[in-house]
Amino acid sequence: MTAVPASLTLGSLRVDTPVVLAPMAGITNAAYRRLCAEQGAGLYVSEMITSRGLVEGDEVTRKMLVFDELETVRSVQLYGTDPVYIGKAVEILCADHGVAHVDLNFGCPVPKVTRKGGGGALPWKRGLLGEILTAAVAAAAPYDVPVTMKTRKGLDDDHLTYLDAGRIAEETGVAAIALHGRTVQQAYSGQADWDAIAALVEHVDIPVLGNGDIWEAADALRMVEQTGAAGVVVGRGCLGRPWLFRDLAAAFHGDDVATLPTLGEVRTMMRRHAELLSAHMGEERGCKEFRKHVSWYLKGFGAGGDLRHRLALVDSLATLDDLLVGLDGDEPFPVRELGTPRGRQGSPRARVALPEGWLDDTDGRGAHLREDADETTGG
Incomplete structure (x- = not known):
């Protein structure tokens, strides 16, 4: 069993509790982040915004980039498929919006994202992934802002990408990688594979954050103990239960707390x-x-x-x-609801929606992928 960490370090950023709120479309807006932060310490990431939308001044994107007045650490998740747009967007976030942490989305399983080669589909193109991460890290460096990435195990069980993604992240200077222990094909169905998280921890020297099936604080402790992860990313488990962050903060500091509100x-x-x-x-x-x-x-x-x-x-x-x-x-x-799934689950997809010929090679450098400025789906 691995010792339970009390805090999380992402480059220049220290998080008092090794817990990250997963970006969720239509959920993790400024109000919800404030609500969760009132319960306990952690890193509270915004809804995903698109790099192209930010660079081109898209109104929908601009309205999503809102922070609460008490939000001292501004954390934004960015989506994109083009290294140039990603680099420019990261610079805008750091220079104009005071963002202290940028997370890149390579985990979204939604078909309208993956069929453009974005989200969870992109890590199949190892060369393109490296270009994007390099551009993001270079743009953030002058501001001393850490860049992290979130991904999944792979497209499906026959097309796994997470170990290569971890290696590329480490080589390009990414501060940490979060792994959702499911494939794109699984979406939110079935059980998360915590063994994959443990394998990634062994594979890289940068911090690995574990994501998937954390419904209670005890699940978070069990994950870090079993996998050696440096922290956890919590998504669906906090839906309708923002007090979960109170329990998580207590658990990571040695207190056994399970809030059971009337x-x-x-x-x-x-x-x-x-x-x-x-x-x-x-x-x-x-x-x-x-x-x-x-x-x-x-x-x-x-x-x-x-x-x-x-x-x-x-x-x-x-x-x-x-x-x-x-x-x-x-x-x-x-109490019968404790430890049970919340939010969307569904069934595995028959196949992953991908651009034509996507699986033909694993490089993708110089690819010109379609990225809509109004894409707002979360991962």
Whole structure:
């Protein structure tokens, strides 16, 4: 068993707890990052933005690049397939937006991303991956900003890329690599392969962050003990449970904490979340954004279907307050939900959507891939 780390070092950046909030499209906006940070220490990464969108001044991209006033460490995940755009985008983030950490997305399994050669498909092209990482690290270097990358095991079990990706990351000066222990073909189905994370730890000298199937703080400790990972990346496990970061912070500092909030305490958290969304986006849009979180917050509780339905249509904070009163504040947390998957799961894909001829070679240097400026899918 490996000793449990108490902190995480990424180049010049020190994170007090070795926990990273995974970028999730439509979820990890400034309001949600603030909500999680109020619970415990960690590195809270933005929703993924596109390099081309940033460089070309795309309005959608610009609106996503928003930070909370108390967000002292600005962390952004960047998507791209072109080394030139990536380099320019990293420079803009560092010079104009005060970003202290840039993460590159090479793990997204969504077909509209992989069919363009982006996300989880890109590491198949080892040469292109090296060019992109080199450009990003060079652009960030004058600002002493660490660059990390997130990837998956590979396209499928017959086309694994993670060990080569780790080697290339280390050679190009990347500060750390996060590995989601699933292939692109698996998407979010099945179980994450923690043995692959352990293999990558043995393969490289830079920090490896483990991602996949961390539903409770105990899972995070077990992952680092079994794999030797320097820290963990938490995504779906915190949906409707931002207090998980409180448990994680406690666990990595030697305290055994498992927060089991009553429905009344969850109700307070729901109100705080909607309040932060409204402060950042305006009340109407903030309440609409909040709707998607209702089912996650109430997962396993006995709240009636009609009340859940009305909460999922909330359009103002006043309406939300009226509806929240209808929840039984004394109802205990449904412990049967502990350790169970949250968020999207689905089934493995029949095949991975790729550009024509993508598998013909593993280099890809100088490739001209299509990257849409309005692409906002998270990984």
